[in-house]
Amino acid sequence: MLRSPSRFVRNWLTAAAVGSLLVGCGSSSEESANDKARPAAKTEVTVEPIKASTELTDTNGVRVSLEKKPKRIVCLFALCDDILTELGIVPTATNSAVLAHPDFLGEEKAKEVDVIPGGFIAPEVEAILSHKPDLVIGLGDTHGKLAPALKGATTFWAMQPETWQDSVGYLRDTAALTGRTAQGEKAERAFRVKLAEAEKTPSDRTALIIYGSDENFGVATPEGDVAASLFPKIADYPWKSRGVEGSYSLEEILAKDVDVLFVETLSFGDAEGKLSEKLAANPLWSKIPAVKNGDVHEVNSEVWAKGRGTRSLGIVLDEATAALR
Numbered sequence: 001m002l003r004s005p006s007r008f009v010r011n012w013l014t015a016a017a018v019g020s021l022l023v024g025c026g027s028s029s030e031e032s033a034n035d036k037a038r039p040a041a042k043t044e045v046t047v048e049p050i051k052a053s054t055e056l057t058d059t060n061g062v063r064v065s066l067e068k069k070p071k072r073i074v075c076l077f078a079l080c081d082d083i084l085t086e087l088g089i090v091p092t093a094t095n096s097a098v099l100a101h102p103d104f105l106g107e108e109k110a111k112e113v114d115v116i117p118g119g120f121i122a123p124e125v126e127a128i129l130s131h132k133p134d135l136v137i138g139l140g141d142t143h144g145k146l147a148p149a150l151k152g153a154t155t156f157w158a159m160q161p162e163t164w165q166d167s168v169g170y171l172r173d174t175a176a177l178t179g180r181t182a183q184g185e186k187a188e189r190a191f192r193v194k195l196a197e198a199e200k201t202p203s204d205r206t207a208l209i210i211y212g213s214d215e216n217f218g219v220a221t222p223e224g225d226v227a228a229s230l231f232p233k234i235a236d237y238p239w240k241s242r243g244v245e246g247s248y249s250l251e252e253i254l255a256k257d258v259d260v261l262f263v264e265t266l267s268f269g270d271a272e273g274k275l276s277e278k279l280a281a282n283p284l285w286s287k288i289p290a291v292k293n294g295d296v297h298e299v300n301s302e303v304w305a306k307g308r309g310t311r312s313l314g315i316v317l318d319e320a321t322a323a324l325r
Contacts, residue, residue: 043196043233047189050172050181059169064157066135069179074116074128076138076146078302079161082309083171086187087180092131095123098302103315125149135177161308163222163229164195171310191310198317199233203324206257207235208290211264211305212275215282219248220264226308227316234317235260235324250284260323261290264301274298297323 054066073089075081078096085104091113099110114131118124125146128136133154138146140158150156161167168188175184209220209228220228223241231237238256239248265275276296279285290296299319303312 043192043199045189045192045196047185047192050175050184052179052181053176056173056176058157058159058173059166060160062158064155064173064177066155066177068134070134070155070177072131072133072135073178074131074133074136076116076123076128076136076143077120077159078306078312079139079159079167079170079308080137082167082307082311083174086171086309086311087175087178087183089178089180092133093128095120096302096306098307098312101300101303101315103311129153137174161226162224164226164313165229167226167309167313168192187310191314194314194317195230195233198321202233203235203260203321205235205259205324207231207237207260207262207320207324208239208253208256208258209262209264209304210275211266211301213266214275214278217275217279219253220305227304227313230313230317231320234321250279250282254284254288258288258290259293259295261288261296262304262320262323263296263298264305265298266301266305295323 052069054068055064057063072092073080073084075084075091075094075096078098081091081094081096081098081104084091085099090105091099093114093116095116097110099105099113100107104110105113116123116127118127121142123138123143123146128146128150135155135157136146136150137157137159138144140160143156144158147156147158159170161170168191171188172184175181209225209231210217211220212218219239221239221241222229222232222237228237228239242248261276263274263276265273276298280291285291297319300315303315307313307315
């Protein structure tokens with residue numbers, strides 16, 4: 001039986017392959033869905049004004065204080081790149097490949113942005129500081145350990161997005177810090193309008209997002225995956241977080257009669273091939289309705305799994321609603 005790793009493991013999957021097959025069925029008891037991940041009232045399209053400030057408490061309660069508006073920003077994960085693109089800012093350096101997407105900078109312009117060596121898990125501090133950044137933005141549970149090494153030389157801002165509301169909050173916070181308030185309001189409004197339009201006609205089809213590089217696939221749940229947090233509004237999405245130790249087996253997925261399957265292949269090193277092709281070796285895979293009916297969609301993992309921001313989520317909505325019709 002195949003089973004998926006926890007959300008904690010997913011952060012590592014974005015940088016390094018899991019080495020061994022997890023054996024056993026998923027937990028039999030599901031945790032209650034987090035309130036902010038449940039389908040709520042229709043999305044509000046009105047956007048509150050953003051006030052420029054060099055000091056604020058961010059959407060998750062982290063205090064950020066700068067001496068002046070930051071001009072040189074280093075991004076250690078893709079949400080940062082997504083937000084800066086929405087605000088019309090090009091990062092000084094990055095640790096993500098999302099900028100190469102045609103709806104971001106595109107391949108040629110993305111090549112002009114320096115890449116921080118060391119990979120997602122261990123970006124090199126010396127390389128970060130060589131860019132003389134005013135602000136470094138990283139993923140809290142992965143890059144938080146860099147804070148002591150950066151202290152005194154620059155400001156480190158640890159973000160920890162789990163839902164689309166978190167991502168919108170971080171967009172607003174960054175717009176305030178950079179003084180790009182009009183751009184931030186415009187980007188937020190565009191996303192909210194798109195989400196509100198999509199939820200007017202939700203699909204009754206059962207959807208599922210899985211991710212991974214091999215048999216150790218994971219199920220994206222609305223409580224901790226930003227892209228998945230959109231899905232209860234636009235489709236039947238019966239997948240709930242089971243906590244750090246929880247997982248879903250392929251047998252359980254088969255039992256849910258999934259109509260549309262979205263697959264995020266995470267590639268590492270010399271690994272090749274699509275996750276859907278690797279899972280095809282399991283006889284249960286072909287019995288899933290989405291597989292039988294040709295409704296398996298390999299999506300861009302840089303956008304779906306890593307982007308997390310309003311630009312990425314707008315792409316997710318476009319692709320998901322088209323597939324769910």
